[in-house]
Amino acid sequence: MVLAGVGVVVTIVLFSDVPSNQIDQAGDIFTEVDVESDLARYVVLEPFVVSLADAGGSRFLRVSMTLELNTPEQAASFERNPVEIMRVRSTILGVLGEQKADELLTSEAKERLKQRIIDTTAVALEGFSARSVNFSEFVVQF
Numbered sequence: 041m042v043l044a045g046v047g048v049v050v051t052i053v054l055f056s057d058v059p060s061n062q063i064d065q066a067g068d069i070f071t072e073v074d075v076e077s078d079l080a081r082y083v084v085l086e087p088f089v090v091s092l093a094d095a096g097g098s099r100f101l102r103v104s105m106t107l108e109l110n111t112p113e114q115a116a117s118f119e120r121n122p123v124e125i126m127r128v129r130s131t132i133l134g135v136l137g138e139q140k141a142d143e144l145l146t147s148e149a150k151e152r153l154k155q156r157i158i159d160t161t162a163v164a165l166e167g168f169s170a171r172s173v174n175f176s177e178f179v180v181q182f
Contacts (some may be wrong), residue, residue: 042088067161077119080112083119085129087177091135092144099141105132107170115168124165131164132157149177 061112085105091097109115118124135156143149154173162169 049108049179058107061065076158081109081115081171082174083107083109083115085125088129088133088136090133092136092141092180093138094140101136101139101141101144102177102179102181105157105177106174106176108172110168110171117119118165127164128161131160135160144178144180150178 084106085104089100089102089123092099092101112152117129135153141151144153154175157173158170
């Protein structure tokens with residue numbers, strides 16, 4: 041069994057156009073990913089703490105998020121521009137403050153919130169937009 045696996049790897053390496061550094065020990069072909077440029081598209085925002093729109097105003101949301109922008113250059117430009125950061129944070133605070141605690145409990149609700157953040161920040165970002173929103177912390181206080 042092991043010899044057959046080795047034979048497959050040797051056959052792939054010797055008789056294919058796939059570089060040997062793109063074949064793992066099991067003989068599977070993989071593509072290299074430029075992790076640094078991929079990560080450079082992400083912008084980590086400071087955590088948000090907002091009072092939710094529930095009656096009585098006693099429920100809070102604490103959320104940390106990362107925005108994925110289209111290119112590393114857009115992310116770098118955004119991070120160097122405090123006015124853009126302020127504008128986006130203000131927009132996101134408005135969206136978060138409109139939410140009700142019991143409406144944020146399902147994964148579907150969180151996905152809708154992510155899409156709403158993407159849609160509303162597109163206006164604030166003027167010229168480019170977020171591709172995705174990723175929550176790293178999401179706590180609703182009841």
